[in-house]
Amino acid sequence: MPEYLKPMPVPDHITETFWAAARQHKLLIQQCRDCGRNQFFPQSSCRACLSENLEWVEASGSGKVYSYTIIHRPPSASFEEDAPYTVALVELGEGVRMMSNIIEIEPDQVRVGMPVHVVFEDISPTISLPKFRPAAT
Amino acid sequence: MSHSWSRQVAIAGIGESDLGLVPDKDPMQLHAQAAKRALEDCGLKNTDVDGVLTTGTANRLILMHSVLFAEHVGIRPRFTTSMQIGGATIIQMVISAANAIHCGMADVVLIASADSIRSFVGYGELMSIIGEGITELYSKIGHSQFECPYGPTLISTYALAATRHMHEYGTTHEQLAQVAVSIRKHASMHPDAQKREPLTVEDVLSSKMISWPLTKDMCSIISDGGAALVVTSAERARDLKKKPVLLLGAGARTMQEHVTLVDDLVGTAAADAGRQAYEMAGLGPKDMHFAQFYDCFSITPILFLEDFDFCEKGDGGRFVEGGKRIEIGGEIPIVTHGGCHAHCHPGLPSGIFHITEAVKQLRGEVGGARQVKNARVGLVTGLGGHFSCHTALILGTD
Ligand SMILES: [Zn+2]
Numbered sequence: 001m002p003e004y005l006k007p008m009p010v011p012d013h014i015t016e017t018f019w020a021a022a023r024q025h026k027l028l029i030q031q032c033r034d035c036g037r038n039q040f041f042p043q044s045s046c047r048a049c050l051s052e053n054l055e056w057v058e059a060s061g062s063g064k065v066y067s068y069t070i071i072h073r074p075p076s077a078s079f080e081e082d083a084p085y086t087v088a089l090v091e092l093g094e095g096v097r098m099m100s101n102i103i104e105i106e107p108d109q110v111r112v113g114m115p116v117h118v119v120f121e122d123i124s125p126t127i128s129l130p131k132f133r134p135a136a137t
Numbered sequence: 138m139s140h141s142w143s144r145q146v147a148i149a150g151i152g153e154s155d156l157g158l159v160p161d162k163d164p165m166q167l168h169a170q171a172a173k174r175a176l177e178d179c180g181l182k183n184t185d186v187d188g189v190l191t192t193g194t195a196n197r198l199i200l201m202h203s204v205l206f207a208e209h210v211g212i213r214p215r216f217t218t219s220m221q222i223g224g225a226t227i228i229q230m231v232i233s234a235a236n237a238i239h240c241g242m243a244d245v246v247l248i249a250s251a252d253s254i255r256s257f258v259g260y261g262e263l264m265s266i267i268g269e270g271i272t273e274l275y276s277k278i279g280h281s282q283f284e285c286p287y288g289p290t291l292i293s294t295y296a297l298a299a300t301r302h303m304h305e306y307g308t309t310h311e312q313l314a315q316v317a318v319s320i321r322k323h324a325s326m327h328p329d330a331q332k333r334e335p336l337t338v339e340d341v342l343s344s345k346m347i348s349w350p351l352t353k354d355m356c357s358i359i360s361d362g363g364a365a366l367v368v369t370s371a372e373r374a375r376d377l378k379k380k381p382v383l384l385l386g387a388g389a390r391t392m393q394e395h396v397t398l399v400d401d402l403v404g405t406a407a408a409d410a411g412r413q414a415y416e417m418a419g420l421g422p423k424d425m426h427f428a429q430f431y432d433c434f435s436i437t438p439i440l441f442l443e444d445f446d447f448c449e450k451g452d453g454g455r456f457v458e459g460g461k462r463i464e465i466g467g468e469i470p471i472v473t474h475g476g477c478h479a480h481c482h483p484g485l486p487s488g489i490f491h492i493t494e495a496v497k498q499l500r501g502e503v504g505g506a507r508q509v510k511n512a513r514v515g516l517v518t519g520l521g522g523h524f525s526c527h528t529a530l531i532l533g534t535d
Contacts, residue, residue, distance in 0.1 A: 069296035070349035
């Protein structure tokens with residue numbers, strides 16, 4: 001595997017479950033056992049009711065593009081080979097949003113509302129990054 | 138509960154440092170220069186000041202920045218702190234100053250904010266932390282595990298809002314470009330503006346693509362400089378050199394930090410800040426003679442025209458078309474000094490120029506073609522982070 005120079009997620013005590021599942025190509029979100037709300041990105045407590053009684057549930061991986069931008073001037077040199085690339089907010093079927101890249105499609109073909117599905121990119125021996133591609137029609 | 142200070146607190150003095158490219162002054166010198174000019178503007182001395190507020194500078198490694206600044210300019214304040222809520226900070230500082238004055242915890246508050254993010258004078262070894270420059274630093278803002286791995290930038294937050302606005306309301310690239318064109322037109326009339334060459338819609342659209350749909354000319358410039366404000370009671374301000382500019386109303390709302398968690402990218406909480414400010418002032422959008430919208434990117438004035446109720450939600454793009462309605466002489470002139478787009482954008486401090494410009498307009502000091510005729514009341518807005526923090530201030534002379 002070539003050296004990966006882009007920012008690499010570093011799992012912590014809150015997110016290690018998420019990244020371990022991602023390694024198995026499963027997308028987890030948090031669900032609050034007290035108020036029932038789904039939550040992404042994960043943290044130690046529910047942002048709605050402050051409960052620490054959170055459980056991990058597997059998301060369907062299906063969503064729609066809420067909005068997107070095509071980055072021509074990347075934040076750092078490590079992204080330059082990818083530019084122009086798409087940064088999107090994807091709204092999952094479970095009602096939460098995620099930032100991600102839309103791949104396997106030319107950036108100028110991406111549309112708001114487009115159905116997308118998660119796909120995992122293995123970027124290191126331990127980290128797989130959830131990205132999205134157009135859903136099969 | 139209402140203990141409103143509406144019309145009881147005033148901006149008595151303003152001062153701007155050298156602006157644009159200032160290769161011979163570090164941030165503290167810029168602060169001190171602006172402060173001296175603001176005190177001279179209203180005829181007060183450093184020893185009259187008993188409140189000091191600053192934002193700190195981009196390196197953020199100076200602890201107790203306001204204390205360092207107070208020492209530098211010979212002030213021993215009763216009330217002092219440094220604040221940081223991005224481009225919403227300056228108005229939040231004015232609100233804090235008014236609160237302190239109104240409840241007797243300070244008589245005269247000096248607000249100062251300046252930075253050197255173009256020349257990086259005095260940054261020394263901090264340059265190795267900042268790296269390539271300020272855009273590099275700002276681009277590192279984001280969730281380290283759930284945003285940064287995808288390569289977003291601060292600009293991309295605003296591009297995401299622009300894309301969504303185009304999708305929901307049919308806003309066009311040309312309308313986005315018009316915002317930059319109209320703001321540049323105002324800058325072209327301002328002797329201190331960093332960018333003064335007039336632009337066309339074509340120029341803006343053909344400038345370098347940064348984060349589609351936003352091009353370079355739809356983004357903030359990078360500058361050195363800063364300014365200072367002297368805030369005191371309206372009563373005391375009436376005895377000073379210049380006509381007091383009264384604080385009529387103010388409002389604020391902070392939503393979230395990360396763009397991933399923004400509820401609605403095209404209907405911002407600025408509307409809430411605006412409602413508070415209008416209610417406190419007892420005024421509405423029709424009463425405003427200008428609107429110094431925080432204009433970090435060309436999409437924000439479009440959103441703010443809607444959120445501050447100058448037009449219906451979704452009509453912002455059509456409102457700016459052709460530019461006439463938002464330019465001086467039009468229905469609601471916006472960003473009359475050239476703003477973050479063209480006047481001066483030293484990062485965090487840049488919102489202070491939206492206030493100094495409002496004060497100059499209300500005093501009638503601008504003169505010439507850039508002066509809004511008979512300007513007696515106007516709106517200033519602030520926006521920090523990723524649509525995170527929204528602030529609004531209504532200023533007037535009566
Ligand atoms: Zn909950």
